[in-house]
Amino acid sequence: MRYLWYLLPWQFSPTVLIVCGLTMALYLRGLVTLKRNGAPLGFWRPFVFFLGLALSYAVLQTYFDFLAQHLFWVHCLQQLVLHHLGPVLIVLSGPVLVLREGVPRALRVGAPRLLRQMRLDWLRKPLRLIWRTLQHPLIAPALFVGLIYLWLIPPIHFTAMIDTRRYLLMNWSSLADGLLFWWLILASREEQGSAAVGYKTRLLILPFISMTQIVIGAYISLVPWQLYPIYALCGRALAISPMLDQQIGGLLTWIPGAMMSLVGVLVVLRHMVREEEARLRFPPERAAAAPESSSGTPEASQPSAEVA
Amino acid sequence: MxxxxxxxxxxxxxxxxxxxxxxxxxxxxQPDVTDVSGLVAPLEFTLTNQSGRAVTAADYRGDVVMLYFGYTHCPDACPATLATLADALHMLGPLAARVRVLFVTVDPRRDTLAVLKRYVSDFGPQFVGLRGTTAQLTAMIKRYRVSYRDEKPGKNGNYEVIHSSVVFIFGGRGRARLLAETGFASAAIATDVRRLLERA
Missing domain, CATH: 1.20.5 (Single alpha-helices involved in coiled-coils or other helix-helix interfaces)
Structure with missing residues (x-):
């Protein structure tokens, strides 16, 4: 029973519960629908999705949150999960297809109709503009790195740790920006649709965010004075010296944070190889020529038969 | 040239x-004093005072409240902090009548009401000892985002409690105004609290 207590939220947040619960319900419904339609998703993709969601929930709504408030290195670990690991796992699982299936048909058809009836159709344009801005290959990495730096500026960090509202804002901004950024990096161009970002651009972004995280992580772990006295002032949750706490926190920002870029590079390379393979199998000129010639041409039908 | x-x-x-x-x-x-208006949560609690009466934040409306978490067996930090605060109150002169120092124990096991009463009376009439159930104390440390934990007991069964070292200072309406960090000087507190009292 004592261990179960550690799973309870330190500071209960209805928002986290509703967002995570709703996401899980949509995903589960999508899984069931896909299976019923004869296209089951297998084990790994849902597993990776739930792992990402569960980790994000756990660092926000268990005893871990208490530790993150009173130990700097646990705080860094929390941000690593919210800004990197959780979103990376969620985006890697390719959740959009499943979540879309999970939305009840009535809502999927009804929502656009309702927008039209309420004459709110014009909202689409600014929303698309906001999305394009957030996914801009210059703005997205600046936002990603900027947020990491912002919350680690000592006076700002101080206020985030004494003000519950700022603390929540910090955590939500990490998770939201993590999802946005890793979506830009890790989702295939096919998934991204009309706002797709080229793979080579992504390969340029990744070393940049890696370097900037190395700089701040190294700074935090190597400076010989205390940057974040708030943890000493409010009482540390473990018997650990302030400098060691700061050094471990810096290392967590430095190494795993920067390593995540390597994961990003590997995923992008895999996308590139896959697209290249698909292009070799379906040369564009043939694909374009196929509908013109009658379906009986052996060359045109052969590759598709291979794939099937 | x-x-x-x-x-x-x-x-x-x-x-x-x-x-x-x-x-x-x-x-x-003032050095070691930070303005935390609008950042730290307003004063709110339900605890028991050293006379055994249940009290809430409303009982201290109109006074400037200094809130400190500690315990009576504390070897150094707590007596030093309370003594500095007593010194600051002394500097305030008659204005000190409008100030209350709330000493909330993080060691309710050893700090019975009688122990608390004896302890706080040493520092002055403005000092109030407060004790709560585990639930009341937990609610309070969550609200003020501080922590405490018992260290392992020594050979004689005595144990230390690691706890926050800050003093939260609230204005007459219960709104958080200042945060005094470890090592603050009594003159700094006196200056800033006088300004608070004059504004109210």
């Missing part, structure tokens, strides 16, 4: 101005 001397004069002027500016800043902002 006039150019180097003129530039030297300019440099000295700039230096003097800079020092004056810094000194001006230092006078306005």
């Amino acid at each position: 006039s150019t180097p001397s003129r530039s030297r004069t300019l440099a000295w002027t700039a230096f003097t101005l800079g020092v004056l500016l810094l000194a001006g800043c230092a006078r306005q902002l």
